[in-house]
Amino acid sequence: MPDTPANSATSSRETAFDAVIVGAGFAGLYMLHRLRRLGLSSKVYEAGSSVGGTWYWNRYPGARCDVESLEYSYSFSDELEKEWQWTERYASQPEILRYLNHVADRLDLKRDIQFETRVTATVFDELAKRWIVQTDRGDRVAAQFCVMATGCLSIPKTPEYPGVDSFQGKTYYTARWPHERVDFSGERVGVVGTGSSGIQCIPHIARQARAPLCIPTNSQLQHTCSQSPALARGRRRLANSSPRVSSAGSHLAYQLPLRHEHPVSAGSVATGATA
Numbered sequence: 379m380p381d382t383p384a385n386s387a388t389s390s391r392e393t394a395f396d397a398v399i400v401g402a403g404f405a406g407l408y409m410l411h412r413l414r415r416l417g418l419s420s421k422v423y424e425a426g427s428s429v430g431g432t433w434y435w436n437r438y439p440g441a442r443c444d445v446e447s448l449e450y451s452y453s454f455s456d457e458l459e460k461e462w463q464w465t466e467r468y469a470s471q472p473e474i475l476r477y478l479n480h481v482a483d484r485l486d487l488k489r490d491i492q493f494e495t496r497v498t499a500t501v502f503d504e505l506a507k508r509w510i511v512q513t514d515r516g517d518r519v520a521a522q523f524c525v526m527a528t529g530c531l532s533i534p535k536t537p538e539y540p541g542v543d544s545f546q547g548k549t550y551y552t553a554r555w556p557h558e559r560v561d562f563s564g565e566r567v568g569v570v571g572t573g574s575s576g577i578q579c580i581p582h583i584a585r586q587a588r589a590p591l592c593i594p595t596n597s598q599l600q601h602t603c604s605q606s607p608a609l610a611r612g613r614r615r616l617a618n619s620s621p622r623v624s625s626a627g628s629h630l631a632y633q634l635p636l637r638h639e640h641p642v643s644a645g646s647v648a649t650g651a652t653a
């Protein structure tokens with residue numbers, strides 16, 4: 379397809395593509411591959427500095443998928459399936475990220491992805507019948523199709539508790555975890571949120587931190603823990619380290635005081651995504 383459509387009202391300063399894809403996670407990568415095979419010129423914009431989406435951002439200790447690795451993989455290519463061997467039944471975040479990089483490299487996808495670029499506006503130009511896509515890097519491109527592969531869990535939920543702004547300690551978000559290792563040794567850490575991310579990171583943080591911590595003991599945690607001796611060890615250690623932590627039933631065993639007058643003093647972790 380021509381880069382600049384005929385009879386278009388698109389400005390000559392704009393670059394034109396058949397499709398713009400926003401996001402380079404599982405969905406965006408596959409979309410780019412499919413559109414290429416259809417012969418469409420495509421451009422991907424990704425806010426992160428590499429591919430991976432969820433698995434690029436969620437680098438917290440203990441992050442792993444909770445469906446079996448084999449099912450959490452692309453199934454469109456026999457070759458890809460044969461050449462990639464998962465090392466664990468439920469793959470960890472680093473392995474899933476390696477897998478997605480492998481797929482992107484293998485299919486030569488990165489050449490059409492512009493990283494560290496956030497799409498800030500998409501406006502449909504009625505006259506040109508094209509989307510006009512703008513980014514925070516000053517790009518302005520036109521495209522017939524605009525695919526939002528932005529994920530359903532890519533925006534972290536910022537806590538809205540009273541006093542959260544004046545918290546003196548460090549705050550980490552599982553969905554925006556630093557690339558470098560975080561050392562919680564000897565710190566008092568509060569983990570806010572006991573969904574999948576919370577129950578995955580708590581045993582790891584508990585290996586280093588001083589109590590108190592939130593610890594849920596539901597079946598999902600048991601299932602995930604069975605993957606890793608480190609997780610199981612961390613959980614046992616936590617259970618032994620604080621008399622206030624018990625592991626009875628399927629309840630949250632210990633609830634942190636979250637009000638401002640009882641802040642945790644050294645560090646806190648907020649888990650979860652979506653605003």
Ligand SMILES: Cc1cc2nc3c(=O)[nH]c(=O)nc-3n(C[C@H](O)[C@H](O)[C@H](O)COP(=O)(O)OP(=O)(O)OC[C@H]3O[C@@H](n4cnc5c(N)ncnc54)[C@H](O)[C@@H]3O)c2cc1C
Nearest residue numbers: 401403404405424425431432443444445496497528529532
């Ligand atoms: C911690 C965690 C664990 C999960 N585990 C599982 C699991 O075990 N099994 C399962 O099926 N699902 C799981 N999920 C759901 C997971 O999100 C999906 O499986 C899948 O990875 C989503 O892929 P995606 O490409 O749709 O979106 P994402 O992976 O979220 O990718 C979206 C990308 O779009 C980018 N983006 C967003 N807005 C913009 C913008 N304006 N401009 C530029 N780039 C933008 C983001 O930076 C992001 O990289 C999990 C999610 C999380 C958060």
